[in-house]
Amino acid sequence: MQAAIVSAADAKLVKDSHFFDSAWYEAQYPDVRMLGMDPVEHYLWLGWRLQRSPSQRFCARSYQAANPDVNRAKLNPLLHYIRYGQKENRPVYPIYKPGEKEARQKARRIVVRRHKDWDESIQNRVVDALERATYDVSALVSIVMPTRNRAFCIANAISSVLAQTHQTFELIVIDDGSTDNTEDVILSVKDKRIKYVKNIGDNGVSKARNLGLELASGRWVFFLDSDNTWNPKMIEFMLKHAQQAKISSGYCAANVRDDEGNRRSVLYADFDYESCVHENFIDLNCFFMRWDGVFREFRFNEKIRRLVDWEFILRVGARTRIVGVPYIGVEYYDGGSERISNREYTDSDSIQKLLKDIRTSSRKLIVEQPPIMDASAYRIAIVMHLYHADRVEECISYLKNIGFEFDLFVTTSLKEDDASIRSVISEFPGARVFHFPNVGADIGAFLELGSTLKNYFLVCKVHTKRDVGPWGEAWRKALIGSVLGSPELINGIVDRFKAEKSLKIVCSKELYKLGNRNSIPETLEHVKKIAKDIELSHVVDKDWAFVAGTMFWVRPQIFARLARYMCDSDGYSVLFRQDGALEHGLERALGLVLWGEEASLVGLVAADGDIQIHRLGSGHSEEGVSITLTRLAKK
Numbered sequence: 001m002q003a004a005i006v007s008a009a010d011a012k013l014v015k016d017s018h019f020f021d022s023a024w025y026e027a028q029y030p031d032v033r034m035l036g037m038d039p040v041e042h043y044l045w046l047g048w049r050l051q052r053s054p055s056q057r058f059c060a061r062s063y064q065a066a067n068p069d070v071n072r073a074k075l076n077p078l079l080h081y082i083r084y085g086q087k088e089n090r091p092v093y094p095i096y097k098p099g100e101k102e103a104r105q106k107a108r109r110i111v112v113r114r115h116k117d118w119d120e121s122i123q124n125r126v127v128d129a130l131e132r133a134t135y136d137v138s139a140l141v142s143i144v145m146p147t148r149n150r151a152f153c154i155a156n157a158i159s160s161v162l163a164q165t166h167q168t169f170e171l172i173v174i175d176d177g178s179t180d181n182t183e184d185v186i187l188s189v190k191d192k193r194i195k196y197v198k199n200i201g202d203n204g205v206s207k208a209r210n211l212g213l214e215l216a217s218g219r220w221v222f223f224l225d226s227d228n229t230w231n232p233k234m235i236e237f238m239l240k241h242a243q244q245a246k247i248s249s250g251y252c253a254a255n256v257r258d259d260e261g262n263r264r265s266v267l268y269a270d271f272d273y274e275s276c277v278h279e280n281f282i283d284l285n286c287f288f289m290r291w292d293g294v295f296r297e298f299r300f301n302e303k304i305r306r307l308v309d310w311e312f313i314l315r316v317g318a319r320t321r322i323v324g325v326p327y328i329g330v331e332y333y334d335g336g337s338e339r340i341s342n343r344e345y346t347d348s349d350s351i352q353k354l355l356k357d358i359r360t361s362s363r364k365l366i367v368e369q370p371p372i373m374d375a376s377a378y379r380i381a382i383v384m385h386l387y388h389a390d391r392v393e394e395c396i397s398y399l400k401n402i403g404f405e406f407d408l409f410v411t412t413s414l415k416e417d418d419a420s421i422r423s424v425i426s427e428f429p430g431a432r433v434f435h436f437p438n439v440g441a442d443i444g445a446f447l448e449l450g451s452t453l454k455n456y457f458l459v460c461k462v463h464t465k466r467d468v469g470p471w472g473e474a475w476r477k478a479l480i481g482s483v484l485g486s487p488e489l490i491n492g493i494v495d496r497f498k499a500e501k502s503l504k505i506v507c508s509k510e511l512y513k514l515g516n517r518n519s520i521p522e523t524l525e526h527v528k529k530i531a532k533d534i535e536l537s538h539v540v541d542k543d544w545a546f547v548a549g550t551m552f553w554v555r556p557q558i559f560a561r562l563a564r565y566m567c568d569s570d571g572y573s574v575l576f577r578q579d580g581a582l583e584h585g586l587e588r589a590l591g592l593v594l595w596g597e598e599a600s601l602v603g604l605v606a607a608d609g610d611i612q613i614h615r616l617g618s619g620h621s622e623e624g625v626s627i628t629l630t631r632l633a634k635k
Contacts, residue, residue, distance in 0.1 A: 006044045013082050014040050014054065019092075020078070021055035028052075048076045053095055062093035062580060066520045089470065090626065091578040093520070104570035104582075107444030109272060110435040113281035114256070114265040118328070123253075125429075126327050130233075133240040141169040141235055142218030142291060146208035147226035148176040151185050153333075158189055160229035160331075166236040169193060172215050173226075174208040177201045206300035206308045213299060221291040223284045223309075227333045230285075234329035238288050245323045246405070248290040248376040249316055252329035254283045259335035267332070270432045271322045273451035274567055276314060277362050282322075284309035285330045289316060294372045304354065311358045318365035319372045321379060321455045323407075366451040367564050371557070379407060380494070381456045381556075383449065384463065385442035386412040389420040391464035391476070396427050398462070398484040403491065407456075411445035413438035440572030443550060443586050450563020453556040458497055460484065460553045471629040475511075478632055479551040482508035482605040489609050493553050496603055496611055503613065504594055506603035507552035510628055514620045515544045515588045526585025531592060534565050539595035545602075545620035546591030548628075558600075562586075562593050 014020045022039040026032050029052060032042045043054055053060040063077040064070055067090060070080045081092060143161060147154055154173075161171050173186055175198040186196050195215060199208065213221065220239065224230060234252070241250055253268035269281040276282065287309070289295055300312050316322065371377050382402070384395055399408070408431040410424055416435070425431055436445045442463040453459050460483055465476045483506070484490060493506050519527065531537045566572075566586070573581040594600045594616060604612045604619050612619065621628065 006041045010044055010076075010079060011040050014044065014078060017078065017082050019054055019058040019081075021057075024055050025052075043078075044076065048078065054078050056095045057092070059093040059095045062520055062522060063090075065522075066091065066093070066579065088626070088630070093522075093578065093580050103574040104572060105437070105439045105574050106571040107436055107440035107448050107566075108278070109275050109445075109448060110437065111269050111275050111281075113269050113279060114267055116265055118253075118266040119326075122326050123328065126325055127237075129244075130237045130240050130325075130327070133244060135236070135240045135243050137166065138168055139220060139239060140218040141166065141239075142212075142216035142221045143169055143171045143224055144209055144212030144216065144221060145171060145173045145224050145226055146176060146205050146212065147173060147178065147182060148202065148208075149178045149180045149182060150226040151178070151180045151182045154182060154226040155185050155189070156229055157224055157226045158186070158194070160231075161224065162189075162191060163232050164230065164235050165233050166239065169235065170195060170216075170218060172212040173197070174212045175199065176203055176205070176208040204302065204305050206302040206304070209308075210299045210302065213296075216291055218291055220288055222288045225285055228285045229331045231329050231331065237325070237327055237329060241323075241325045241327075242288075242290075245325075245407075246376055246379055247323045248295065248320050248372070248374055249322045250288060251282045251286040251322070251324045252327045253324075254286050254330040254332040255328045256332045256334045264334060266328060268324065268326055270326075270434070271317070271324050271452070272434060272449055273314075273317050273366060274448055276310075276317065277359050277451075280307075280310040280313070282310075282313050282324070283330065283332055284313070285332060287313060289320075290374070290376075293374060294319075304358075306351075307354060307358060311362075314358065314362040315365060318362065318369045318451075319455065320374075321376055321452075363564060363568065366454060367560050371455045377455060378457045380404070380458045380460070381407045381409060381453055382460045382462070383409045383411065383446055383453070384424075385445055385461075386410055386414060386420060386424065386464055387438070387442070388464040388466050389414065389418065391466075392420040392423055394476070395462060395464055395480070396424065398480050399428070401484050401487050401490055403487045404494075408432070409434060409449060409453075411436055411442070411449070439574070441583055443583050443590070444566075444572045446550075447559070447563040447566045447586070450556065450559050451567070454560050454563075456556055458494065458553060459556045462551050465549060465551075470633050471626075474632040474635070475549060475629055478508050478510050479547075479549040482511075483551055483553055485605075485609065489605070492609075492611055493603065493605075496613070497553070497555070500601055500613065502597075502599050502601045503555075503603055504558050504597070504600040505547075505552050505554045505591075506605060506611065507547045508549075509604035509606045509612065509619070510621065510632065511548045511625070512545050512591075512602070512604055512620050513548045513625055513628075514622045515546050515591060516541075517622050518546075518548065518625055519584075519588060520580055522580035523584045523588065526582050527588050527592065530562070530565070530585055530589045534561050534589075534593070536592060536596060539592065542595060543617040543620070544588075544592045544595055546588040548587075548625045550587050550590060553603075558593055558596065559590065561596070562589060 025039040051061055060077045171194045173196045177199050253266050256264045300308050408428050410431050410433045462480050497503055531540050602614050
């Protein structure tokens with residue numbers, strides 16, 4: 001009877017497919033051995049009808065869910081894949097062992113903060129550019145210098161200010177109750193630009209700095225401690241840097257020295273908010289900020305007496321772009337004399353509690369505080385995830401279509417000396433390269449930068465998309481062409497964002513897909529979990545859509561809560577999957593979050609470059625992604 005039911009040809013196809021594992025099948029379904037049947041014959045006769053899978057490499061339920069036509073026709077999923085699915089490039093989905101789906105890994109940036117070997121060649125290029133730049137030499141700079149019992153070193157700090165090439169400044173020295181001859185040393189320096197204020201008692205460095213801020217009348221404010229010094233062009237270069245980068249806040253590198261004057265390290269890393277939350281790499285002596293408008297409301301936290309500079313910088317960074325420049329402008333003393341860092345919160349428990357409190361409050365700020373809308377906020381960033389090196393030149397050619405200034409963030413897991421990275425830097429010397437582990441793909445790195453990108457007017461996300469069967473080239477061109485296809489298209493997109501405040505995202509019309517119709521059940525489970533955790537469960541059943549391939553222009557503030565959620569989560573999928581992984585849920589969640597503001601508008605770029613504006617719940621394509629790609633590949 002079995003021989004009549006089970007075709008010998010079908011049995012041979014299954015055995016030769018490498019998708020049937022007899023030992024696994026018998027172990028998974030003990031009734032097969034009890035019946036005394038051959039595992040292949042059982043699968044072809046009964047197993048597939050019970051939605052059993054032929055091996056761990058082929059999940060029958062997922063294949064049926066992703067291909068409803070197979071389910072409707074009541075076809076054996078494995079036989080369908082062998083005969084038709086492979087030729088049509090339909091994906092297959094593995095079965096994971098218990099616990100494997102939950103295995104997660106962080107996508108935290110790999111960053112060097114303290115450099116034993118400082119790359120002088122990078123600094124030399126920066127210095128050459130800054131030397132050639134022009135700036136407003138009349139801009140008044142306020143320098144706040146708190147001090148207490150620093151008679152032995154404060155003269156050096158003051159001298160380094162007086163030696164600045166930028167001479168339009170006021171130096172505000174706040175003496176926090178010195179009991180030595182600090183006052184005499186300061187008053188012996190005859191310069192009208194020095195303002196000296198002496199407090200009674202030890203009120204703390206935060207209160208001293210805040211008093212200095214109250215007195216500051218400059219256009220910019222800098223900070224210098226009395227045991228450190230500046231290099232002569234510190235202020236000049238920072239003001240030039242601010243003008244070139246169009247920023248309201250920035251910093252340079254610090255040369256960290258011991259008691260003998262020997263270099264311990266150079267403190268510097270390009271800024272991203274999440275990395276700075278994990279560990280500070282900006283010394284306050286290197287830091288400066290605009291001192292007008294909303295910025296004049298910033299004050300140091302007088303409730304804490306250590307890590308006050310880090311806490312202050314994170315509050316500033318939650319509301320404006322901070323950009324560093326790899327130039328050593330500060331000689332920083334890190335020796336054995338008494339300082340706040342070796343006098344306050346010295347036991348492990350108290351310092352750990354302080355660290356936790358600062359990180360917790362900073363993570364809330366990045367979601368809750370809006371960007372300061374000054375001139376620096378109207379900046380555009382391009383985020384390019386570089387993984388497939390053979391696609392880098394193609395991406396570069398598209399980036400050259402941008403006719404205005406922009407900040408280029410390159411996220412990559414490739415080594416620093418990789419030729420493709422050098423190629424990008426050669427074309428775009430100002431690119432900032434951020435290294436990430438190879439987890440979370442392009443989405444992991446993008447969301448890790450979400451807190452930093454929040455303070456930009458617009459962000460364009462692109463990546464070196466891999467080939468997927470015969471679709472790779474067509475998919476890439478449809479995605480990147482819809483956002484960076486020509487100078488005219490790019491300018492048109494930016495103009496539409498300027499004109500339509502409710503416009504939140506612009507992407508390919510062909511690949512803006514209805515989420516619930518273009519997601520297998522496992523992916524939808526991820527979407528539902530994410531939606532619940534970020535308080536968007538009420539929109540899961542709506543006609544939300546996503547960009548299949550995640551290349552788009554976007555107002556980055558809409559991703560702030562999702563980015564915060566992922567940065568604080570257990571991380572991304574440890575094992576790569578073609579579909580059904582957390583990353584596929586996040587790809588869809590990037591579209592779902594648009595519904596956080598139901599008045600949001602979506603811009604869809606047609607094949608001819610026409611930008612069509614739609615309300616949420618309209619304009620999307622219900623056509624399956626694979627069908628669309630097959631059609632595009634034939635053009």
